[in-house]
Amino acid sequence: MPETGNGRTEVVLDVQGLGMSVGATAILSEVSFQLARGHTLSVVGPSGSGKSSLLRCLNRLEQISAGSVLLNGVRTDAVPAPTLRSRIGLVSQKFALFGHLDVLANVTLGLRRARRMSKHDAIEQARSWLDKVGLTGLERRRPHELSGGQQQRVAIARAAALEPEVLLLDEVTSALDPELVEEVETVILGLARGGTSLIVVTHEILFAAKVADVMLMMESGQVVETGHPHDVLASSRPRSRQFFARHLRGSGDPIGDPLSGAH
Amino acid sequence: MNAIGENLPFLLDGFVLTLGYAGGALVIAMFLGGVLGTVDYAVHYRPVRWAIRAFVGLFRNTPFIVQLYIWFFGLPYVGVQFSPAAASLLSLGLYGSSYVTEIVRAALVGVGTEQEEAALSVGLDHRDVTMRIVWPQAFPAMVPALTNEAVALVKNTSLLGFITVTELTLRTQQAISSTFASLPLYLTAGVMYLVVNVVLTMLARRMETVLARRRRGSALNTGRGSRTEAAHA
Numbered sequence: 179m180p181e182t183g184n185g186r187t188e189v190v191l192d193v194q195g196l197g198m199s200v201g202a203t204a205i206l207s208e209v210s211f212q213l214a215r216g217h218t219l220s221v222v223g224p225s226g227s228g229k230s231s232l233l234r235c236l237n238r239l240e241q242i243s244a245g246s247v248l249l250n251g252v253r254t255d256a257v258p259a260p261t262l263r264s265r266i267g268l269v270s271q272k273f274a275l276f277g278h279l280d281v282l283a284n285v286t287l288g289l290r291r292a293r294r295m296s297k298h299d300a301i302e303q304a305r306s307w308l309d310k311v312g313l314t315g316l317e318r319r320r321p322h323e324l325s326g327g328q329q330q331r332v333a334i335a336r337a338a339a340l341e342p343e344v345l346l347l348d349e350v351t352s353a354l355d356p357e358l359v360e361e362v363e364t365v366i367l368g369l370a371r372g373g374t375s376l377i378v379v380t381h382e383i384l385f386a387a388k389v390a391d392v393m394l395m396m397e398s399g400q401v402v403e404t405g406h407p408h409d410v411l412a413s414s415r416p417r418s419r420q421f422f423a424r425h426l427r428g429s430g431d432p433i434g435d436p437l438s439g440a441h
Numbered sequence: 442m443n444a445i446g447e448n449l450p451f452l453l454d455g456f457v458l459t460l461g462y463a464g465g466a467l468v469i470a471m472f473l474g475g476v477l478g479t480v481d482y483a484v485h486y487r488p489v490r491w492a493i494r495a496f497v498g499l500f501r502n503t504p505f506i507v508q509l510y511i512w513f514f515g516l517p518y519v520g521v522q523f524s525p526a527a528a529s530l531l532s533l534g535l536y537g538s539s540y541v542t543e544i545v546r547a548a549l550v551g552v553g554t555e556q557e558e559a560a561l562s563v564g565l566d567h568r569d570v571t572m573r574i575v576w577p578q579a580f581p582a583m584v585p586a587l588t589n590e591a592v593a594l595v596k597n598t599s600l601l602g603f604i605t606v607t608e609l610t611l612r613t614q615q616a617i618s619s620t621f622a623s624l625p626l627y628l629t630a631g632v633m634y635l636v637v638n639v640v641l642t643m644l645a646r647r648m649e650t651v652l653a654r655r656r657r658g659s660a661l662n663t664g665r666g667s668r669t670e671a672a673h674a
Contacts, residue, residue, distance in 0.1 A: 239558055264564025274559035278577045278656065287573070292564025320657070336563060 190215040190250060190375045191236070191266075191344050197244030198228075198235050198399075205231045206399040209245070211392075213344065218376040220390035220407070222383055224421060228399040229379040230271075233346040236377070237266045249343055264292035267337035271349040273329040275321035275336075281308065282317035285336045293340060307339040308332070310372075311365045327358030331365055344375045352381055363389075383425045387411055395421070444622030445629050452626070455612030456633050462529050462608065463595045463637070469534025470594065471587070474541020481542065482549040483571045493542065500539035506600050508532050513604040529601045537594050544586040548579040581652040588645035592638045599634070609633060 191213040198206040206228045213219050221229050234240040236247060238259050247254045254262050276284050285304035289295045295303065308314060311331040321329055330350055337345055347366060351359045363385050370376055370389050380386050386393060387407035395403035395410060395418060403410045403418055411422055481493045500508065513528040523531065552575045560574040561567075602611025613630040617623050 237562060239561065260561070260564045260566045263562055268562040270555070270559065270562075272555050274555040276556065276560070276574055276578075287560075288563030288565065291566075291569050291573070333559075340563060 187214045189213065191377075192248040192251070193236070193245070194248070195245035196232070196235060196242055196247060198231060198240055199243045204399060206235065206242075207244070209396075209399075209401055211394055211401065211404060213375055213377065214391070215375055216373045217391040218370040218378060218389050219392045219394060220386035221377065221379045221394050221396060222381070222386050222421075222425075223396035223402075227396040229396055230348050231399075232396070233268060233348050233377065233379060236344070236346060237263050237268045239268070260292060264288060264340050265342050266344045266346065267340055267342035268346045268348065269330075269333050269337045269350050271353050273321075273326075273333040273353075275329055275332055277321055280318050280320055281313065281324070281332050284321070284332055285339050288336065288340050304335070304339055307335040310338075310368065311335045312361070325358060326354045327361045330354060330358075330362050334362070334365055334369070338369060338374065344377065345369065347376060347378045347380075349379055349381060351385075381425065383411070383422060444616070444620040445625050448616040448620065448626060449629075451616055452609060452612055452629060452633070455607055455609040458607060459595070459598045459609040459633075460637065462526075462533065462598045462601060462606070463591075465530050466533035466537055466598075467591055467594055469530065470537025470541050470590065473534065473538035475545055477538065477542040478545025478549065479571065479576070481546045482575075483567060497539045497542050500536055501543070505532070505536050505597055506603065508536055509600060509604060525601075525604050525606045528604055529598075529606050533594060533597060533601075536597070537590060540590050540593075541587065544583055544590065545579075548583040548586075549575050551582060552578045581649070581656060584645055584649050584652065588642060591641055591645075595637055595641070596634065 189212045193212070194210050196206060196209040197204065209228075209232060211219065221232065223229055231240060235242050236254075238254065242255075249257075249262070249266065254266070257265075275281075276287065279287065282301065282304055285307060286297075286300040289300035289303055290297065293300075305314070305317065308317060311334055313328060313331055313335065316324065316328065321332065324332065330353075334347070334350065350366070351362050354362065359382070363382070366376070366378065366385075367389055376389075378386065378389055387410075390407050392404065393407040393410040394401055395413075397417065403413050403415065410418075413419065413422075477493050477496065481490060484490065509528065509532045512523055512532045513525065516523065549571070556574055556578065557570055560570040565573070598608055599610040601608050602614070605611075607615075609630050613626050617626050620626070
């Protein structure tokens with residue numbers, strides 16, 4: 179656990195009482211949590227519980243209507259949006275690679291335009307990240323020539339190459355064929371272990387438990403459980419139990435011991 | 442047949458004029474329409490969008506000939522006198538740009554929010570998102586519609602004769618009034634318009650093929666790819 183000089187865990191992202199509404203409808207309310215630098219937070223919960231909206235608020239694709247988000251102690255709404263977004267990366271369910279650019283250019287674009295890197299440095303950094311996600315040799319391919327899993331890994335490299343303070347992953351495996359899920363999950367585990375501060379929204383409960391230091395469960399736009407994955411999965415709250423039981427059914431793993439699971 | 446031969450140089454002079462007006466108006470229409478379509482797509486400030494909507498609505502929903510008459514015969518009523526050439530280029534250019542604005546805007550919107558948000562998420566500003574992500578992907582979709590627009594524009598030059606521009610159609614009529622060879626001369630004029638528009642369409646097809654090939658990417662230009670790579674090294 180990375181620690182500051184005074185021995186306390188350093189908080190990279192501090193979310194306090196965050197609320198978001200569309201018209202009169204509250205999508206998120208009173209969401210609070212902290213993310214320690216180098217840690218991974220996983221967010222689970224039923225569809226429509228506000229998980230994706232939360233991530234979109236964090237990198238300001240959506241505007242919050244209450245509360246605050248602090249990145250390294252600075253309110254995110256005090257920073258120009260493009261600067262903020264290059265420091266809080268977001269990878270979405272639909273990879274949305276830039277179809278007119280090859281793989282390498284997909285990754286270098288943000289480095290060149292947002293980070294103002296030289297062409298040489300951007301290419302070097304992009305290659306290094308493409309290597310980390312196992313895509314060396316595919317730099318000159320176009321996105322449509324790649325498998326879904328490869329495309330999603332490019333999308334992750336594109337966001338991670340900016341070396342953001344926090345990387346948000348929004349159901350990055352849910353659009354993939356089951357046999358491609360694992361290669362992407364392996365990349366995410368690599369990022370988590372490599373010290374990237376991650377927030378992972380996923381429907382894969384076992385993976386959420388395996389990758390995270392802290393697990394957060396949402397329902398109807400509110401945080402209903404938070405804690406170590408073991409504790410959250412072992413919650414006695416009836417609706418949480420029901421949710422986990424439904425999502426773990428058929429996986430062959432007993433609810434109480436998810437970390438010895440299939441992966 | 443004699444009538445055609447005798448009048449051919451006269452008609453060809455008109456044809457050259459037709460090409461000149463069509464070319465000039467096309468440049469205006471593409472440039473102005475490209476700018477307005479992009480602004481309409483990218484700027485969310487309401488008065489700007491309303492102004493563009495009003496421009497498109499006005500110029501697209503009234504007949505070209507009425508607009509032409511207003512520029513040339515109408516405006517002198519309030520003391521503004523355009524030469525036939527200026528009135529022709531203005532009216533054709535603005536009329537065309539109202540269509541091009543819509544074509545460009547629709548194609549830019551068609552690229553979709555996923556691409557925009559992905560680009561915003563790597564820290565690009567709105568200008569970069571529009572120019573580096575959305576435009577390059579929207580352009581291939583614009584080409585067929587813009588070709589139609591160019592073809593329509595060439596044909597609309599045949600109305601410029603009404604304000605005394607001696608383009609191909611007016612010259613054809615003048616030649617007929619002295620020779621009475623109506624069918625041969627109208628057919629000759631028709632063939633000339635046909636040739637321009639067929640060539641235009643063929644060029645556009647060619648461009649679509651090239652764009653599609655570039656879009657398909659590396660399989661077809663690995664040579665180019667490895668050269669670029671060498672340059673990077």
